[in-house]
Amino acid sequence: MGVTLPPVAVWADVAVSVTWLRHAEAPRPVLSNLDPIPQDRGRAGAELALRDNQTTGRFLGQTYELTVVEVAPDDDLLPAARAALAQSPYLVLDAPTASQLSIADLAEAQGAILFNASSGDTALRADSCRANLLHTMPSDAMKADALMQFARKKRWENLALIEGAAPQDAAWSQALRASAAKFGMSLKGEKQWLFDADMRRNAAQEVPLFTQDLPKHDLLLISDVANDFARYIAYNTWEPRPVAGSEGLMPVAWAPVVEQWGAAQLHSRFHDLAGRDMTPHDYAAWAAIRALGEAVTRTNAGDADTLRAFLLSDAFELAGFKGRPLSFRPWNGQLRQPIPLVTRAALVAQAPLEGYLHARTELDTLGLDQPESGCTRFEQE
Structure with missing residues (x-):
C-alpha cells in the first residue's frame, strides 16, 4: 500500500484530538492482593504519549489534545463512545472485547480509527476483526x-x-x-x-x-x-x-526489566509522570497515540482516511523501544512487535528468537499470519 508524502513546502497547521475511553470492569474477588492494579493504568501511558507528540508537534505546527473518559462497570459505554466520536474519530479503547466490538459497529464509528489497547483476545484479530479497529496490545x-x-x-x-x-x-x-x-x-x-x-x-x-x-x-x-x-x-x-x-x-508486552534499546529512558520518563512502573496497558496506550502522532508527522494530515492508509502502509514505522521498528499488519490491524520474555527480575530473551524465519518479517512468526487470520474486513477496504 503506497502513500505519497507531501513536500515540506505545503505543510500546514494540524490539530488532532484523541479520546482515551475506558470501560471499567467490576473487580472480581482475588486470593492475593500483592499486585494491585494502578488506578491510572493505561491512562498514564496515553498521557505520556500525548507529551511526546506535543514535543514533536511544537516544531511542526501540529497540536494534540487528549480527552479522558471513564465509564463505570454498570453504565452503558455506547453513549460515551458516541459522544467521543462526535468530537474526534480517534479513540484509544481500554475495554473488554464485547465492548470494543459494540463501539466498532456503531454507525458513528465507521471511518474512525479505534485502537485496542487492552484486549489480547485473538478472535479480534481473526474472524471477529473490524476494519476500524487496530491493535496495539499484543494478542494472546x-x-x-x-x-x-x-x-x-x-x-x-x-x-x-x-x-x-x-x-x-x-x-x-x-x-x-x-x-x-x-x-x-x-x-x-x-x-x-x-x-x-x-x-x-x-x-x-x-x-x-x-x-x-x-x-x-x-x-x-x-x-x-x-x-x-x-x-x-x-x-x-x-x-x-x-x-x-x-x-x-x-x-509480556512490556516490563520494567526491559532496559535495552532506549527502554530505560522511556521507563524514566514514565516514572517521572506516573510515579510507578509502566505496565503493558500503559505501553499499549502509549503506542496507540504515538502511532497516530507518527502518522500525523509523516503525512501532515489530520483526517482519518489519510492516517489510516499510512498506518497500514509499508511506509509506517514506530520506534517502540524494543529493538525493531513496529508496524501494523495490513490484514488485521495488529501492531507487529517483539515480545519480551521476562522473569520478575530480568529480561531472559526477546521473541522472535534467532532462527525463526519468515518471508516478510520475523515479527510475523508471532501470532496470526495472514493465511491463518481469517480476517477479511481489511480486504474489503
Whole structure:
C-alpha cells in the first residue's frame, strides 16, 4: 500500500484530538492482593504519549489534545463512545472485547480509527476483526508463540498445564495449546486449579500434592491471568521443573526489566509522570497515540482516511523501544512487535528468537499470519 508524502513546502497547521475511553470492569474477588492494579493504568501511558507528540508537534505546527473518559462497570459505554466520536474519530479503547466490538459497529464509528489497547483476545484479530479497529496490545497468540519459540529452542517439548477457573484463564490456556501444536510440542497433561484459599500459608503442602500426578514433562505452563495462585507454584511442584506462562518465564508486552534499546529512558520518563512502573496497558496506550502522532508527522494530515492508509502502509514505522521498528499488519490491524520474555527480575530473551524465519518479517512468526487470520474486513477496504 503506497502513500505519497507531501513536500515540506505545503505543510500546514494540524490539530488532532484523541479520546482515551475506558470501560471499567467490576473487580472480581482475588486470593492475593500483592499486585494491585494502578488506578491510572493505561491512562498514564496515553498521557505520556500525548507529551511526546506535543514535543514533536511544537516544531511542526501540529497540536494534540487528549480527552479522558471513564465509564463505570454498570453504565452503558455506547453513549460515551458516541459522544467521543462526535468530537474526534480517534479513540484509544481500554475495554473488554464485547465492548470494543459494540463501539466498532456503531454507525458513528465507521471511518474512525479505534485502537485496542487492552484486549489480547485473538478472535479480534481473526474472524471477529473490524476494519476500524487496530491493535496495539499484543494478542494472546503472539505472547504464546513467543513462549513456545523459547521452549522449542530449549527442547522443552513435553508440556503440562495448570489452568485457573476464570474465563480469561481459559482463553490464555487455549492460546498456549494452539501455540504448542503450532510448534510441534506435546501437551502431556492438564489440571484445573480449583482451590479457593489463600496459598500464602498452604503452598508448601498443597502444591506438591496437586502436581504429583502430572505426567512427565519438561516445562509446566500456568494459566492464571490475575495471578491468584501462579506465584506459589514455582519451587513447590512435586517434580523440579521450570514454570512459565503467568509466572516464572512470562511473555509480556512490556516490563520494567526491559532496559535495552532506549527502554530505560522511556521507563524514566514514565516514572517521572506516573510515579510507578509502566505496565503493558500503559505501553499499549502509549503506542496507540504515538502511532497516530507518527502518522500525523509523516503525512501532515489530520483526517482519518489519510492516517489510516499510512498506518497500514509499508511506509509506517514506530520506534517502540524494543529493538525493531513496529508496524501494523495490513490484514488485521495488529501492531507487529517483539515480545519480551521476562522473569520478575530480568529480561531472559526477546521473541522472535534467532532462527525463526519468515518471508516478510520475523515479527510475523508471532501470532496470526495472514493465511491463518481469517480476517477479511481489511480486504474489503
